Amino acid sequence: MAISVFDLFKIGVGPSSSHTVGPMRAGALFVQGLRERGELERVKRVEVQLYGSLSATGIGHGTDNATIMGLMGEWPDAIDPAQIIPRIADLRETDTLLLDSRLPIEFVWARDMRLLDENLPYHPNAMTLIAEGEQGELHRDTYYSVGGGFVVDAAQAASGVLDADQTVLPYDFNSAAELLRLCKQNDLSVSQLMMANEKVWRS
The missing domain is CATH 3.30.1330.90 (D-3-phosphoglycerate dehydrogenase; domain 3)
Known part of the structure; x- marks a missing residue:
């Protein structure tokens, strides 16, 4: 989500x-x-x-x-x-x-x-x-x-669909393990990855 x-x-x-x-x-x-x-x-x-x-x-x-x-x-x-x-x-x-x-x-x-x-x-x-x-x-x-x-x-x-947001994120993850794997694969810190995702919603 x-x-x-x-x-x-x-x-x-x-x-x-x-x-x-x-x-x-x-x-x-x-x-x-x-x-x-x-x-x-x-x-x-x-x-x-x-x-x-x-x-x-x-x-x-x-x-x-x-x-x-x-x-x-x-x-x-x-x-x-x-x-x-x-x-x-x-x-x-x-x-x-x-x-x-x-x-x-x-x-x-x-x-x-x-x-x-x-x-x-x-x-x-x-x-x-x-x-x-x-x-x-x-x-x-x-x-x-x-x-x-x-x-x-x-x-x-x-x-039964409580989350109406269908935004596609550049770095989508569903667990902490996936988050860390994406950070390693893309040479990003957690904060840099999250900022990239946030910029899909806001400037």
């Missing part, structure tokens, strides 16, 4: 990559999907459903707040953590969520933030996000926060 060091070691808010970083990414991905389908401007309400471990321990790990910040269009590697508490307090006081940080919609915390005592298939860290418009439901998606800040949606989980 090809993976960048910058994906393996993520920048993000704590305390948990599974309970905080992953859910924020899920919220942001949901908003991104609504935008790409041209549905974002039609949203009047969003419901958050947390399942399994995200429901049981999520409040202590900031899952609820992280998901909301994702729905506000924030990403865990770019958000100013100092803004989370005041923005959540403002939402709770006004019952208004700024979807994508610009579209005000009603969000009543006690009604729209649901912590459910059940598990979904595939993984214990599960959440469903539902967007509704004037005429009812526009879109819903279920996400699984599978560890390390990685998130897969229901379609990926059902397919």
